[in-house]
Amino acid sequence: MSLPWTWDVPYFLPYDDEAPVPVAPMVLYRYYDDQGRLLYVGITNSFKERNAKHAAASPWIIFATRSTTESFPARRDAEEAERSAIWSERPLFNSQRNRTPWARQRLSVYLVERGRLDLLP
Template identity: 40%
Template sequence: MTGSTERPTALYRLFDEGGTLLYVGIAVDPEVRLRVHSREKTWWPRVAQRSIEWFASRSKAEAAEVQAIACERPSQNVSHSTTRQRGDAKAEYRSPYPKPRQVRIPTDMWTQFGRAAKLGGTSRAKVVSQMIDWYIGEPGVTPPVRPPIAPGCPS
């Protein structure tokens, strides 16, 4: 995954109304990541402010994230935290996926979809999620970008 480590990656900080740091994280697409947090985290309604700082690579952003969590002690982080442990966040997690959904798709189409998603630098799950968000009219969401079809391949 050498290519993905060289992608610009954002370090984001989430603050409450009083300016208290709640969470520090990293993401290649922080807007998508923040939407996930808004659906999953019970503490999300407390978020009133955010900051985003870009780094040239994921490894640089990860190093900055570890340092920020250790030094700034956000109240909701567990990974890299010196004050919280695994399991402490279970009560703060609200799964938007109460049960798995099943969709019947022919195997060859599912395989082609996986290849196309990979060519587009993403995953089937992300494309499906983005497509659903776009279809139901989530604000600011655009339809997924379809990768170009290779010459000689059926469209």
């Protein structure tokens, strides 16, 4: 189940009997290349911060031309959606839940096409 979300509106979940605590919803995000190939799938509660971390440390980010997000009310829902997306959509650069010889072969072919074998893990 996904919810519409804007970063300007706080999302509140009660914490026991205390006052509500602001909590950002979990976001499932996907990065795609210029040909629409899925590069990476992940989850976070702060897409802006996670995007900055990918920009600084993820070599595959140089291929990303667009991203999409889908919001979830709870982490477990986002984790389930992430597992399902990685399993069914087979992003090129996810290593978690995607470690198969065939996944590595697809990544190798992609990097050969891009002239970037230096990015092989």
